[in-house]
Amino acid sequence: MALRYSNIKVYRPESLEEALTILSTRKEKVRIVAGSTDVTVMMRSGTIEEELLDLSGLRRSLAYIGASGDGVEIGALATYMMLLSNVLVHERVPLLAEAMRTIGSPQIRNMGTLVGNVANASPAGDTIPPLYVLGADIVLEGISGTRNISVDEFFLGVGKTVRRPDELITRIIVGGQPPGSRGFFEKLGLRRAMAISVVSVAGLISLDHGVVADARIALGAVAPTVIRAPGAEGRLKGEELTDDVMWDAAEAAARDAKPVTDVRGTAGYRRMVVASLVYRGLSRVAYELEVAGID
Amino acid sequence: MNWRWPESTSLEEVLKVHWIGASIPRLDGWPKVRGEARYPTDLVLEEMLHAKTVRSPHPHAKILSVDTSEADGMPGVAAVLTASDIPGQNRYGALVQDAPVLAEDVVRYIGEPVALVAAVCEEAAVEAAEAVNVEYQPLRPVTSIEEALSPGAPRLHSTGNVARHTVISRGSPHSAIETSDVVVETMYRTQSQKHMFLEPEGGVAWIDEDGTINVVAGGQNPYRDKLQISRVLGLPMEKIRVVSYPAGGAFGGKDDITVQIHLALLAWKTGKPVRLVWSREESGVVGYHRHPYRMEMKTGATRDGRLTANLAKIYSDTGAYQSFGPAILDVSIEMINGPYRIPNYEIDAYLVYTDNGVASAFRGFGAPQANFAIESQLNMIAEKLGMDKLEIRAMNVLGPREPGSFGVAVETEPSIQRILERARGRLSRVGTPSRGWSRRGIGVALAMKGVGFGAIPDYPAAAIEIDPDRERVVAYFTNPDYGQGVITSCAQIVAEALQLHVDKVEVVNADTALSPDTGSSSASKSTYAAGNALLLAARNAVRRLALEAARILGVPASEVGYDAGFFSAPGSRGRVSIFDAAAEMASRGSRPRFEAAFEIPRRPEPVEGTLEVPHLVFSHALAIAEVDVDLLLAKAEAKDVHLIADVGRLINPVGARAQMEGGAIQGVGYALMEEQAYSDARTENINFTTYIVPTIADVPDVSVEFVEGEEKTGPYGAKGAGEVPFVPIAAAVADAIADATGVRPTELPMNGERLSRLLASAGLLPKRLSRLLEGA
Known part of the structure; x- marks a missing residue:
């Protein structure tokens, strides 16, 4: 059955708590949307749920990049372009920056997010190999708690991860490149x-x-x-x-x-x-x- | 009349005037770059229905039944049409009407239309299309040229799987090959290429108060589309209007029918406005593509480099129906000997049916495939003999007015010789030298492309109206401007002919209700055809309006001259503007509108066994390509392409240059990355993610120089620029790869997958990589 665009229900939470509440009730029925560069493609090919959870209302809290130990912490809504213009990223994880420069086009890098690339779990996702070698923790938040999963335990298959349907990846903590x-x-x-x-x-x-x-x-x-x-x-x-x-x-x-x-x-x-x-x-x-x- | 007409205008005089050779901006440029232009697929009409096509999921199957009852009863559905709803002939096709408008008993490719649905919204149409229940009995598909020709293959048409077979020979080719000092024998394969225009096939249709069906859709020949609609609907031609402007790209892929007949049928049956637009993926599966070829070549030469004989077996995969296949095969036949003096040849050419979609026209129209083969052959002969690659061409190229392979000359003035002269000394690398794993190579190929339909009759007609109220000249012609710039070049020609500022000229393009039939935008001929017709119409306008001016001036018409927009006569005071003369004519109830038709020069009879061989007018281009081959990644990247071209006199040099650059870039895509791959008659390369066209990051430096010949039969000396830059690119890129590595690609595209195997087979890939590639 074809997807009727007019039937798509879009949730646009204004707070993380609200987002997690929606996820806790809608679970796998809802598709999480950050930069929408993958979701748009899925909508065209008709392989998508009829409910979307649009995170754009959470930019204030999730579109950030910060230091964490000797590495960096990347919020769920940090776009590639934000990351590529961030000095911490270039200093601490230049390998990740190198990979992100090869992704898509300027338009895609303006919209797409690193966390989205991870969540989409494509084996061809270009940010993922750098995360494997740098070491990274994926932070999953749900209404009942938060857990950190190491990147090498996160992926199960093409498009499949250990994320539970009521969880949101709120950030990823990436290890810095060791000196030398x-x-x-x-x-x-x-x-x-x-x-x-x-x-x-x-x-x-x-x-x-x-x-x-x-x-x-x-x-x-x-x-x-x-x-x-x-x-x-x-x-x-x-x-x-x-x-x-x-x-x-x-x-x-x-x-x-x-x-x-x-x-x-x-x-x-x-x-x-x-x-x-x-x-x-x-x-x-x-x-x-x-x-x-x-x- | 003391004003001389263009054909008697000398070169020096042409150079003195304003609008020929002026790089004015495109007349339709601003609205397009601002996003204001409304393309056919942008149009929204009141109470418009949305249509969807029910398509075959099988490459080859018998239709057992079509049940529309469920779809018919769905909410919002206005019509569900099948073959039995077609009032006239259920066949279409540009040359031969062999393709069903809606399949009756058999489907021959994936996506072949079986039914049409129109509903109040797109989603309802999609749902209704899915509810049409078609029962198929799948048949074994024919998936390749080889399979089509093998004994026991399923027969796709009652006549078998060979749509056409033509043998043309001269001299004693086989014995000449045997006695040649060098012989190069090679098999070439070229791929299916998609047009990938930004606007997919689509448009709208509606019915007027007076019962006329209006169809607005991107197309390349509105009058032929109208004719095809009239046959299928069983309606007189005057009941149909087709508008094909503007189109968001075409490249040949909108030359034959796409949505036009379906749109007209739906509008006729429902009585309502209707919109039908193919999705990108639909366009990817069922839109036309370039014919894949297999060419077996055996070419001989003497020790000193003179060509002695050419044996060419050409196999073209036309897919399920003929479309332009036979004419495209003609062009390949005509090009397979190149512009060379070859005393003995045999061309054995087949057009073959398969279930691989439907192949049709695409920039170059059979020339690129043949050029890849013959130019590669020539480069290999030069290598074998240790000859300079320009020298071997100079030695073998036909002279001006010298009859070629098909009895006519490929040039009337020394055009190719000038091009080769300009190329001298350029076959040395200008870029960075080879280093690390990277090898830089430089390659060359020479191309020609016929302008127009050759021996097929073609009488483009156009009109000019002198509007006295607005003081504008309106040029009417129907070759659609789909981005190539024919509106602008024709406006310049009209301005030149009437000696007026180009701002005074307006163009009404590609509307069968308003303009006489100027024919197609194809075969590099839109400026040549429309320009010539408009020149004649301008001549008629001045001749006729001179009579009005004589009346106003009170002198005999024979004394009236025309200069820069004004009529005057010696000894008579005052002058009359062309607009005042037109007002005088209009005041007596005559419309100051002037039509004319131009006959494109041709041989009365085609070469036996062909439709359109020979052409009489050719554009020429030589390409020099520099390519980097990475021997570690088995990857080739075009770095620099230089084109030296004779496309006749340049009407708008910037526009001509843009055609050259676009052709070179599309040619690089054809050479290195573009491929619509069919496997079991199915293709997966159906959108911009999976069908790889060059991005701006993949584009080499492209430079262009023109050798401006003057074509005697062209408007102000123009020929055609649309196709010839594309034609030599693949052979030049292959030659550069051969120069860089010592091995020559003979299959397109030369992507990493193919190049890695080629390099491995020649021992040029690191041994460990070769082993991995072979799965060891």
């Missing part, structure tokens, strides 16, 4: 802008005298959720970033990936691209180290 670590975000889309990732890769490499002390690599668009690449991470730890090591890690990451064939690419091509992007990201780190004279 180097991050990278690499993405391949089918064009240079307005492109959904064929594959995306985020990496965070901590080095001690030229030796990899810690390596975290996350892969987007190659499994039902964003995944870490344990094989690649294991190959890097305790090693110097030689060409062989980087290629081994790239290949291991490709084997960690579980891509499917879809409208954007075949599984074999995607697996290759994982290795290309991991190698490229690691090469950038190695090159930066060389240029900076750090060993």
